[in-house]
Amino acid sequence: QVQLVESGGGLVQAGGSLRLSCAASGRTFSRYIMGWFRQAPGKEREFVAAISRSGSNTDYADSVEGRFTISRDNAKNLLYLQMNSLKPEDTAVYSCAAAGRLAMSSAAGGYDYWGQGTQVTVSS
Numbered sequence: 001q002v003q004l005v006e007s008g009g010g011l012v013q014a015g016g017s018l019r020l021s022c023a024a025s026g027r028t029f030s031r032y033i034m035g036w037f038r039q040a041p042g043k044e045r046e047f048v049a050a051i052s053r054s055g056s057n058t059d060y061a062d063s064v065e066g067r068f069t070i071s072r073d074n075a076k077n078l079l080y081l082q083m084n085s086l087k088p089e090d091t092a093v094y095s096c097a098a099a100g101r102l103a104m105s106s107a108a109g110g111y112d113y114w115g116q117g118t119q120v121t122v123s124s
Helices: none
Strands: 002-007 010-013 018-026 033-039 046-051 058-060 068-073 078-083 092-099 118-123
Touching (some): 002 092, 018 092, 018 118, 033 068, 046 068, 046 078
Parallel strands (some): 010 118
Antiparallel strands (some): 033 046, 033 092
């Protein structure tokens, strides 16, 4: 079992930056592939980014490629999402997720544990 708690969300103007954090507790953090997903009102949950167990491999949705950076600190059991050049369409609840699978996945169904989410609002 892994418990995940996100933080760092808030209100920011378009073009601004935010850094989200996800604190993990429970079983060994480094055993899990980690991902970030987001869900806007009235829309389905969508993949944002994923990172391998060691942090050496990452994957991004086309909509955030070049603007967002996913990273992890296995010594501190922390996952991060640095978000730059934010746009109003990035407004959503952002959730981190942990997967005990062998390969990174962009499918929500591939993740076993989820945090409660943190709200990110980007004003125009």
